[in-house]
Amino acid sequence: VGDLNHKFGNLFSYIERKEIENSVIIVAGDCGIGFDKEDFYTVYLKKLNEDLKEKNVTLLLLRGNHDNPDFFKEERINFSNLKTIPDYSIIEKYEDWDDDKTFQIEYSILCVGGAISVDRMDCIAKDIVNFNSLKLMFQGLSNEELLKMNTKSYFPNETPYFNEQAFDELKEHYKELNLHFVITHTCPSFAPPRDRNSIQHFIIKDEDLVDDLKYERKVMDNIYKRLMDDYHIILEWHYGHFHWFNSEVIKGIHFRLHKDVGYEVDITEINGDYKPYFKE
Structure with a gap:
């Protein structure tokens, strides 16, 4: 799911309309977490957690630039069915019959948050x-x-970062397994958008913005390069942040840019039936 911007009610209404059950939903950043005091989220999200629990739906929140990174790094929201997750979290889906999660991973997802405002x-x-x-x-x-x-x-530590140690640990853990999907808030430099035409009015009054945006995308480039160096065959890369929709295959990976959550929700189902995408 793309940018939530605190529209938890819209998302849950969509879950009810579409009768979504027995699912995990990952928000690709800009959840709107951290603009209010912590007690507010404890009360506000506790009720939502109970509603999600009734449908056996778990909502995982990845940080964007419009989120307080501390809520995610420290996993401050940690209800049974609603959680903030730290950068470089790995979501693993096991085969339905593998109740003990000891045999075969059906697919796995790397989640990395952060972007420049x-x-x-x-x-x-x-x-x-x-x-x-x-x-x-x-x-x-x-x-x-x-x-x-x-x-x-505004949170100065909003920027994404490249974590070499996390990838080293990932390589050790996934000796014989493959990461299949990536979910981030922003994206590599070769994925859309590829220009800054729509933000010129921000660039004019922020002299460091262009350099910082280049750094943000460079971090994503480094993540992509490390995944390729470690021979992960990534099927899809999902992201938000840019407030529009796009879907295209680049370098054999399906890059999917998600729109913001409104009355309708731009949601993509991930399951274990995917095959690798190849450029023609």
């Missing part, structure tokens, strides 16, 4: 305005106390 200058300005408003309202409090009260809309 093209609107980060606006977000930073908003955070400063909110902080100054709190300072006027609560003049007896220290800056540290005010910062704890202030909700953030």
